[in-house]
Structure formats: structure tokens, C-alpha cells
Amino acid sequence: MQYAVETQTELRTPVEKIDTPALVANIDQVERNLRDMQDFANSYGKKLRPHSKTHKNPVLAKKQIEFGAVGVCTQKVSEAEVLVQNGVKNVLISNEIIGLTKLRKFAELARKATMALCVDSVEGIEQLRQVSNESGQELSCLIDVDVGMHRCGVTPQEAAKLAKLASSRGILVKGIHGYEGHVGHHPVSEWESLVKESMRIAADAKGAIEKEGITVEDVVAGGTPTAKITGKYDVVTMITPGEYIYYDYGHVEAGTCRMVDVALSVYCTVMSKPTEDRAVIDGGIKTFDFDQQEFPRLRNQEIKAKLISFSEEHGVLRLEDESARSQIRIGDKLEFVPYHICTCVNMHNFVHLERNGRIEEILPTLGRGMVR
Amino acid sequence: MNLKDIETPALILDLDLMEKNIRKMSDYFRPRKAKLRPHIKNHKTPIIALKEIEAGAVGVAVAKLEEAEVMAYSGVRDILIMNQIVTEQKIERLLGLSKHADVVVAVDNVENVAKLSSMAGTHGVKLGVVIEVDIGHHRAGVHPGSEALALAQKIISAGNLKFRGLGGYQGHVSLIVDPQERKIEDAKACEKLVSTKDLIEEKGISVEVVSAGGTGTYDYTGNYRGITEVQAGSYVTMDVAYRNCGINFDCALSILSTVSSVPSEDRAILDSGLKSVSTDQGFPEIKGVEGIEVEKLSAEHMHLKLIGTNHTCLKLGDKVEVYPSDTDTTVNLHSQFYGVRDGEVEVVWPILARGKSR
Numbered sequence: 046m047q048y049a050v051e052t053q054t055e056l057r058t059p060v061e062k063i064d065t066p067a068l069v070a071n072i073d074q075v076e077r078n079l080r081d082m083q084d085f086a087n088s089y090g091k092k093l094r095p096h097s098k099t100h101k102n103p104v105l106a107k108k109q110i111e112f113g114a115v116g117v118c119t120q121k122v123s124e125a126e127v128l129v130q131n132g133v134k135n136v137l138i139s140n141e142i143i144g145l146t147k148l149r150k151f152a153e154l155a156r157k158a159t160m161a162l163c164v165d166s167v168e169g170i171e172q173l174r175q176v177s178n179e180s181g182q183e184l185s186c187l188i189d190v191d192v193g194m195h196r197c198g199v200t201p202q203e204a205a206k207l208a209k210l211a212s213s214r215g216i217l218v219k220g221i222h223g224y225e226g227h228v229g230h231h232p233v234s235e236w237e238s239l240v241k242e243s244m245r246i247a248a249d250a251k252g253a254i255e256k257e258g259i260t261v262e263d264v265v266a267g268g269t270p271t272a273k274i275t276g277k278y279d280v281v282t283m284i285t286p287g288e289y290i291y292y293d294y295g296h297v298e299a300g301t302c303r304m305v306d307v308a309l310s311v312y313c314t315v316m317s318k319p320t321e322d323r324a325v326i327d328g329g330i331k332t333f334d335f336d337q338q339e340f341p342r343l344r345n346q347e348i349k350a351k352l353i354s355f356s357e358e359h360g361v362l363r364l365e366d367e368s369a370r371s372q373i374r375i376g377d378k379l380e381f382v383p384y385h386i387c388t389c390v391n392m393h394n395f396v397h398l399e400r401n402g403r404i405e406e407i408l409p410t411l412g413r414g415m416v417r
Numbered sequence: 418m419n420l421k422d423i424e425t426p427a428l429i430l431d432l433d434l435m436e437k438n439i440r441k442m443s444d445y446f447r448p449r450k451a452k453l454r455p456h457i458k459n460h461k462t463p464i465i466a467l468k469e470i471e472a473g474a475v476g477v478a479v480a481k482l483e484e485a486e487v488m489a490y491s492g493v494r495d496i497l498i499m500n501q502i503v504t505e506q507k508i509e510r511l512l513g514l515s516k517h518a519d520v521v522v523a524v525d526n527v528e529n530v531a532k533l534s535s536m537a538g539t540h541g542v543k544l545g546v547v548i549e550v551d552i553g554h555h556r557a558g559v560h561p562g563s564e565a566l567a568l569a570q571k572i573i574s575a576g577n578l579k580f581r582g583l584g585g586y587q588g589h590v591s592l593i594v595d596p597q598e599r600k601i602e603d604a605k606a607c608e609k610l611v612s613t614k615d616l617i618e619e620k621g622i623s624v625e626v627v628s629a630g631g632t633g634t635y636d637y638t639g640n641y642r643g644i645t646e647v648q649a650g651s652y653v654t655m656d657v658a659y660r661n662c663g664i665n666f667d668c669a670l671s672i673l674s675t676v677s678s679v680p681s682e683d684r685a686i687l688d689s690g691l692k693s694v695s696t697d698q699g700f701p702e703i704k705g706v707e708g709i710e711v712e713k714l715s716a717e718h719m720h721l722k723l724i725g726t727n728h729t730c731l732k733l734g735d736k737v738e739v740y741p742s743d744t745d746t747t748v749n750l751h752s753q754f755y756g757v758r759d760g761e762v763e764v765v766w767p768i769l770a771r772g773k774s775r
Contacts, residue, residue: 062506064504065775066775067775098717120716120717140677140718141677143676143677143678143688143733144424144425144675144734146424165678165680166679166733169733195684196678196680196715196718197677197678197680197686197718314503314504316502316503316557317501317525317556317557318526319525319551319555319557319558319559323555325501325556325557327481327774327775330695330746331746331774332774334691334695336695336696336714354556356588357458357480357745357749358458358480358481358774359500359557361555375501375529376503376504388691388692391692391750392749393772413772414750414751414752414771416426416688416689416717416751417425417426
């Protein structure tokens with residue numbers, strides 16, 4: 046009902062009239078970003094499996110699949126449920142799932158869609174086996190390999206042992222997952238060499254598993270920062286970038302994209318201008334998140350105004366020159382580019398899709414809050 | 418259902434502790450002139466607001482129009498929107514809402530006052546307003562003193578507004594760790610508000626409401642001469658950041674999490690990351706297990722370091738509870754509370770104002 050009300054009042058509204066704060070994605074730019082990554086994957090003969098964590102939205106997942114993706118990733122079973130219930134047919138949970146309740150839900154999903162998940166422990170495999178036996182289905186997994194991120198994942202030797210165990214328990218080992226998520230946090234100059242080291246570890250793991258006589262169909266890696274580096278390695282068969290659908294200011298800063306490539310903006314309204322050089326907008330931590338301790342940036346970089354502090358529902362802008370001080374007035378709508386897209390999208394119930402300056406579609410972010 | 422059977426990550430509210438916090442706060446305000454007007458930004462949940470009102474609160478404070486709508490349509494009558502509503506689109510909605518609840522909005526600008534008044538006139542509504550005064554936080558708000566007085570006069574002459582009083586928020590004070598320093602800074606902030614009230618009343622204008630304060634200063638602000646309302650919100654669920662300032666309420670809220678990976682003997686991963694627990698006031702704390710350090714969080718993972726010699730304290734599949742540093746921003750990530758008493762789930766409450774940021 047809430048969705049109906051929103052669409053009724055805001056569909057076809059010119060974007061500058063939208064009520065704020067609002068997440069607004071430019072659909073033409075979204076499509077350019079999807080095309081660009083798909084073209085990259087195609088040109089290197091790789092499969093693209095976008096991570097849906099960024100948009101948390103079945104409509105956009107299906108759009109990615111229309112553009113040529115083989116399916117999508119999620120981190121959580123509850124996110125996967127939302128996608129499958131809304132027609133997505135191929136989901137990799139690129140994460141360890143522990144606990145029989147969750148695994149039973151996973152098995153249920155595997156009746157309706159092509160599903161796989163990551164494992165990195167004996168217990169994880171034994172639980173998966175139990176659920177597989179109960180449901181009489183063959184379930185699929187990837188062995189999660191730590192390629193330098195030091196989050197989850199095992200060494201290549203341990204990966205071989207786990208693959209062997211999984212196979213002996215009737216679990217289909219589809220390959221390995223070797224997410225090089227640490228690389229993006231290093232200086233760009235180090236990315237090439239760090240990816241090289243990560244893919245060496247992935248290749249070792251693949252070799253060790255194949256020595257056990259188990260086919261490694263897929264080697265899955267590649268987040269948005271390094272997808273176009275990782276995706277060039279022969280060993281890699283599938284890349285899983287997520288943020289590329291929208292990008293964000295963090296990527297502009299790192300040089301992974303240009304400002305014009307950022308497809309999503311957050312519109313806010315100036316609601317107070319207490320002094321000549323201070324304006325206050327109606328978006329703060331509950332609109333943008335602040336997990337990287339970095340503020341969003343104005344889309345129009347010619348306006349000399351900078352966010353300098355956040356409360357939950359306020360953002361304080363410092364107006365840095367005469368023109369900003371006279372231009373920015375109460376009631377003005379300002380367009381901001383988030384610094385970290387994934388956590389920002391997760392704050393909102395809806396994303397507004399805009400084309401040629403008008404709101405064309407309003408999509409509920411169905412995966413929001415699906416943390417289980 | 419037992420606590421340990423809840424699927425994770427899950428927002429757990431200890432009902433006994435929450436009720437104790439509500440009792441304690443209402444006991445504090447009962448004998449005092451100042452009353453409690455809890456800010457619902459913390460829980461965003463009508464049933465909790467109604468419990469606070471039942472215990473003696475005069476109404477609620479909210480930051481957003483949509484939050485006010487959720488509260489009003491769930492039965493809360495008295496609502497202070499402690500924020501500016503400036504666009505015509507929102508003012509329309511506000512005026513509509515004002516026909517169904519006692520809504521007061523904060524203003525800090527002459528043109529906004531003129532617009533509110535003319536639109537209120539069109540709607541045949543007399544809209545209540547308070548002036549937001551900047552009492553040192555340097556966010557929104559007019560300067561104390563003559564600027565506030567001038568705006569009060571504009572409000573009265575505007576025609577369709579009812580001047581109710583003053584509001585301020587000493588957000589720069591609430592998390593000062595040293596209680597003595599916090600008290601001194603709070604007094605400076607309160608004095609700015611109260612001296613402004615005195616100035617306006619000297620001109621024969623009655624200032625009925627003087628609303629300020631938060632969980633960090635509830636007792637200082639609540640005892641300050643001339644303050645009529647305190648807007649404490651976080652006390653109800655309480656968090657690590659306020660506990661570290663010596664604020665004496667119980668942490669009633671935790672995130673139940675599962676150990677999803679133990680990659681090496683000195684590391685473990687929980688299934689609750691940045692999308693389950695906020696970090697804007699620092700990392701969360703692990704409840705009731707010694708020798709665990711939170712190293713970092715990614716979107717859906719919490720990285721733990723197991724320190725000391727007891728590396729076996731966490732096993733794969735173990736469930737642990739995590740105390741957030743900031744409950745306001747953590748609650749906002751979730752769709753529901755699991756209300757637990759004596760280890761059993763008693764109720765599941767939807768967080769109806771979650772994501773209501775307009």
C-alpha cells in the first residue's frame with residue numbers, strides 16, 4: 046500500500062520536484078554501466094555474475110541478467126529468497142551459511158532456482174550434507190579460498206581437503222570463490238601486483254583440488270574496484286562486481302570511474318541556513334550512512350560547498366565562496382553523490398529511476414534489511 | 418521460541434531492561450517541573466512510544482515528517498517535529514497531519530514562517546511552532562537572544578501560527594565523557610535557551626515550551642531553571658557510547674549473531690556487519706565473552722580477533738550477542754525487534770518508522 050501511495054504521487058514528477066531525501070538512479074547511466082561491464086566480461090570470455098548487495102533489488106537483478114549476466118550473487122539467504130520469489134533463477138550466496146534453519150531455506154530455494162553457496166569448514170559441509178539428505182537434493186557449493194583478504198576462506202591445501210570431503214558427502218563442488226576484496230583498500234598503484242598474488246593463490250587452490258580428481262568448473266573472483274584486472278586472468282572464469290551498477294564517489298576517488306559514470310544521486314533539501322556560510326540539509330547518517338567516515342559530494346562540483354558534519358538526520362554544509370553563499374537558499378534541492386553506495390542504498394525503502402529528468406519508475410528495495 | 422533459536426542477525430530487545438529504563442526515566446521526571454518528551458529517533462516504533470507516554474511522557478519528539486505520520490497514525494497525539502519543514506509539498510502534508518494530531522514544528526527562518534502561515538491560512542489551520550535556537554551545536558537554529566525575539570514577533574504577526582516556545586539541542590554536549598565537564602557545558606547551552614525565553618517574555622510574549630536535552634544530559638537539562646521538556650530518546654534501549662559516558666541506564670538492545678567462519682585459531686567471523694550494526698560511534702562490543710576484540714566490519718561480516726590463550730572460546734555456529742555503540746542508527750537498519758523476556762521471545766515488533774527519512 047505504501048508503494049502504491051509513493052508511485053501515485055511521484056511517478057512522472059520532474060526530478061527536481063521530488064520529495065527528499067530521495068535515492069534517484071539515472072536509468073540511462075545504469076544501462077551504460079551494465080553494458081560496459083558486460084562488454085568487458087564478454088571480450089575476455091568470462092561469465093559475469095553481479096553482486097546484488099549494491100541494489101538489493103530483483104528488478105535490477107533481472108535487468109543485469111537481460112544484459113547477459115549468468116545470475117547474481119547475494120550475501121544472505123533472506124536476500125536470495127527475495128530474488129528467487131521475484132523471478133531470479135540463478136543465485137550464488139557468496140558467503141558461508143551456518144545453521145540448519147538457514148540451510149533448509151537454501152535447499153528449498155534450490156528447488157526453484159539454480160543455487161550455490163560458499164563453504165570453508167568441515168562443519169559447514171556436514172550441515173549441508175544433512176540438509177541435502179533430508180531434502181533428497183544434490184546441493185552445490187564453492188570452496189571459499191582466502192586469497193589475501195583474511196576474512197573467511199581457507200588455504201589452497203585446505204581447499205583441496207574440503208573439496209574432497211564435500212564430494213564424498215554427495216555435495217557438488219562447482220569450483221572456488223577467491224574474493225580479492227582487500228585489494229581495493231590499498232593504493233591503486235599496488236592493485237596489479239596484489240591481484241597477481243591473489244590469483245596465484247586461486248590458481249594453486251584450483252590445481253590442488255583438481256589433483257584430487259575433482260573438476261573445478263568455476264573460479265569466481267573480482268569485485269568492482271579490480272574486476273577489470275582480475276577478469277583478465279586465465280584462471281578466472283567468473284567475475285562478481287556489484288557496485289559498478291551505480292558506482293560512487295569512493296570509486297571516482299580511486300579512479301575506477303569518472304563522476305559522470307556515477308548513476309545514483311541522493312537528492313536533499315536545504316532546510317535551514319542559520320548563518321551566511323552554513324546551510325543544513327535534510328540528510329545525514331540515516332540517509333547516506335557514514336561507515337567510511339567520508340562525506341558525500343555535491344554532483345555539481347562547481348558549487349563551492351562542502352559537507353562538514355553529519356547527525357542522524359542533518360548534514361551541515363559549509364559554503365566556501367561568495368557565489369555558494371548567495372546561491373544556496375532554503376528550499377533548494379541539492380544533488381549528492383554518495384561515498385559508499387552499498388550502505389547508502391540500504392538506508393532507503395525505495396529507489397527512484399529517472400530518465401530524461403522525470404521519475405519513470407519507483408522500485409521498493411525489497412532486499413533492504415534482509416540480513417539473515 | 419528461545420532466544421538462541423532466533424535466526425541471525427536479529428535485533429534483540431530485553432523487555433525487562435527496556436521497562437526498567439522507562440520506569441527509571443519516568444521516576445526521575447515525575448516530581449520535577451520539566452517533563453519528558455522522548456525522541457523516537459531511537460526506536461522508531463509506536464508501541465514503545467506509547468509505553469513512554471503511559472509512563473508519564475508528555476508526547477514525543479521526531480526529526481522527520483514521515484516519523485510524525487507514523488506516530489500520529491498509531492495513536493500518539495502530541496508530536497514535536499524538532500526540525501524545519503520548508504518545501505510546499507511537505508508543508509501540505511504537515512498541515513493535513515495537523516488536523517489529526519497536535520503537531521508542532523520547529524522554525525528558524527522568516528521566509529519559512531511566512532510560507533507556513535500563508536499555507537496554514539489556506540488550510541484553515543492554526544499551526545503550532547517553536548523557534549529552534551542554536552545553543553552551541555551549530556547545526557540549524559537562530560542565534561539566541563534578539564534574533565529569536567525578532568522571529569517570535571514575526572510568528573505572532575504572521576496570523577495563522579501559534580507561537581509555542583523554544584527548542585534547542587545541545588548535541589555537542591551529550592557525549593562529553595567527563596560528567597563534570599558535561600554538566601558545565603550543558604548549563605551554558607541551557608542558559609542560552611532560558612535567557613532567550615526571559616528576553617521574549619519581557620516583551621510580553623508568553624513562552625510556554627522550552628524543550629532541549631538528550632540522554633547524555635537528561636538530569637542536568639531536566640533540573641535547569643526554566644526548561645519545560647527534555648528530549649531524551651536513546652535511554653530506552655541504551656548503548657555503549659552513552660554507557661561510556663557514565664549514563665546509568667541498562668543496555669537493553671543487542672544484535673544476536675552467529676559465528677559463520679573460524680578461518681584460523683585467532684580469528685572468527687560473525688554474520689552481522691555494517692548492514693546489521695552501525696559504527697558511526699565506534700565498534701560494537703561483544704556481550705559476556707572475554708578475550709574478543711572487534712577488528713573491523715564489512716557490509717555483512719564482523720571480523721573478530723580472539724586474544725589471550727583461550728582461542729577456543731568461539732566455535733562455528735555459536736551464537737553471541739553484540740552491543741551496538743549507537744542504538745539509533747543500528748535500529749534503523751532492521752525491520753523488527755525481537756522482544757525477549759527470560760530468554761524467551763515474547764513479541765516481535767515491526768520498526769514502522771524505519772527508513773522514514775522524509
